[in-house]
Amino acid sequence: MKQHSRLALATRTAAASSLLLALCACTTIDRGTPSRSGPAAKPPDRAIEVQDRRQRLVTIALQEWTLWGRPRIEASGKLLGRPEAAALVTPRNEWEPDYTSRVLMYWQVLRGSDFQAERALRKDGSMVAWSAVFISFLMHSAGIPREVFLPSARHWDYMKRAYDFPDPAGFQALDASTTAPRVGDLICATRAWTATVVIRFAQLASQDSSGTYHCDLVVSVSPGLLGAIGGNVRDAVTWTDVKLDANGLLQPSPSRPWLAVLRNNLR
DSSP: OHHHHHHHHHHHHHHHHHHHHHHHHTOOOOTTSOOTTSOOOOOOTTOOOOOOHHHHHHHHHHHHHHHTTOOEEETTSOBOOOOHHHHTSOOOOTTSHHHHHHHHHHHHHHHOTTOOGGGGBOTTSOBOOOHHHHHHHHHHHTTOOTTTSOOOSSHHHHHHHHHHSOOTTSEEEEETTTOOOOTTOEEEEEOTTHHHHOOSGGGGGSGGGOSOEEEEEEEEEETTEEEEEESSSSSSOEEEEEEBOTTSOBOOBTTBOEEEEEEEOOO
16 A cells, blocks of 8 residues: 555656646746846947937048048148158059049049049049049038038039028038138138139129139147048048137138138038
8 A cells, every 4th residue: 555655656746747847848038138127238239329420421531531541731732741650551642543443433422323434534644633522422421412512523513502502400601711610511722723813702602703622621620720631632532731820710821722611510
């Protein structure tokens, strides 16, 4: 009788153990999900903060400048001495095949993928001026739509647009003699024969102001000095150091008679 009881007890114990194992096998334990009443989940280590359009514009300009070997000059055109670390990178020029291709990409962003490369060249084989094309490329790459910034192969086109239709949420043209530039703004100067004709900001009101200009994107501002990046400067994407007065205003030079600041109001 005792032997029969022991056998029954062993049978019940084995059955209970089998049931427990089966229940455990069917249960999923999610150790990575906090309880609803517990603290919020910790953000991943690789969380990405997306820059706004103004920040992206500056970041892309710096990336392009680095790609071209980080050439740097003064507003007078004098090549600046380069720190030892920067000297390890060779400045590039538009006539090198890889960089000619880069300039053609700027043109295609502006004109479309069916743009013929020959249209970017003069009869002597040199490249057509592409500084405004570069600025238009930056705007496109930063996600700034055409209705906010008018892309063009001529600086005057988008300068005139910003003058005639100032946009408090986009770009507005301001007098360089009274406006301190900020990071993300464009600074614009007259060039060649235009510099002898258009000498005052108010002249932009007239269609007769159409001519040759150059604009750079401001990427840094410090007391007395501004850094701006532009294309087709010494045949490359180049950083220019520009002197500022005590009020933060641009100091014109013979090679850069500053006329306008295109205020960037984007966020």
